[in-house]
Amino acid sequence: MPRPKTKKELVELGEANYRSLLNFVRELPREELENEFPPGYLNRNIRDVLAHLHHWHLMMLEWYKVGMSGFKPDMPSKGYTWKTVPELNRKIQDTYSNVDLKVVKDSLEESFENLQEIIAQHTEEELFKKKHYPWTGSTSLGAYFISATSSHYDWALKLIKKCKRQLA
Template sequence: MAASNKSELIDILQKEYAKLDRLITPIPAEQAMLKDETETSIKDVVAHRAHWITLFLGWYADGQAGKTVHFPAEGYKWNELKRYNADLRAAQKDVDWAAAQALLKQEYAALLVFVQNCCNEDLYGGPMQGAKNHWTPGRWVEAAGPSHFRSAAKYVRARLRSL
């Protein structure tokens, strides 16, 4: 169930991050770096989730500044996510497991501070500026944070079972 106010959003953000953090913390680097049949690793998934928080924070800042908001990023369309994610994976190829975990922790902390610094009206009072859809900033936070944390945890659990 989606959050509908700042308090619920903070709760779900903290809860889902804590679950993912507990899951990934004990994973040794050797396991985290192993590629699956799609050439994706646990490290790749964790670094990817951190990156999408960075994207959201940039989208929000650009919208607030009246700049063009590029979704998902400049030069890409939503229907090109596979290409974007492949390009991201290539760009993050030299990120090691410790750095991926640190990046996720850093971006989670930035997202939490963002939410804490917003009022309920900022988060749920209307569509996010520049988004060209009806999603509120709070809904975007949930997509970039808790929803991504849940999907990452699902991948990690499945990957650990297969190893």
């Protein structure tokens, strides 16, 4: 499906890509869930990938909270710029490196639901009109949600499949 342009498409693609990712992970045998990815990948295993998604959900929720209260959020995160996202992603990986996969999955589910609730509260215009909210700059709120949801889930599933193939 192409990049969402409506609220319905945003919700449907986010849900579809999220469920595809979780279903793929659920069907893997336990040992494959714990396998380390091949060298050269920041995220070392499935837990790392799911934790990465969860943390980016949390950042999106924070941007939203700060932005909707009339302030400019620290994007992508305090102390980081878009150019230093690789460093931020390393910090995220370190943060969750000792967290159990089940805890990560439960956290991801909760943060996913929180994002869906926020999306549901907005009209199509609020989501897709560029510059509707000052804190989103020259883009739309929907563009941020697409990046934090459907596009990110697609990336995650492709990464996991690629690493699984390389290990086979």
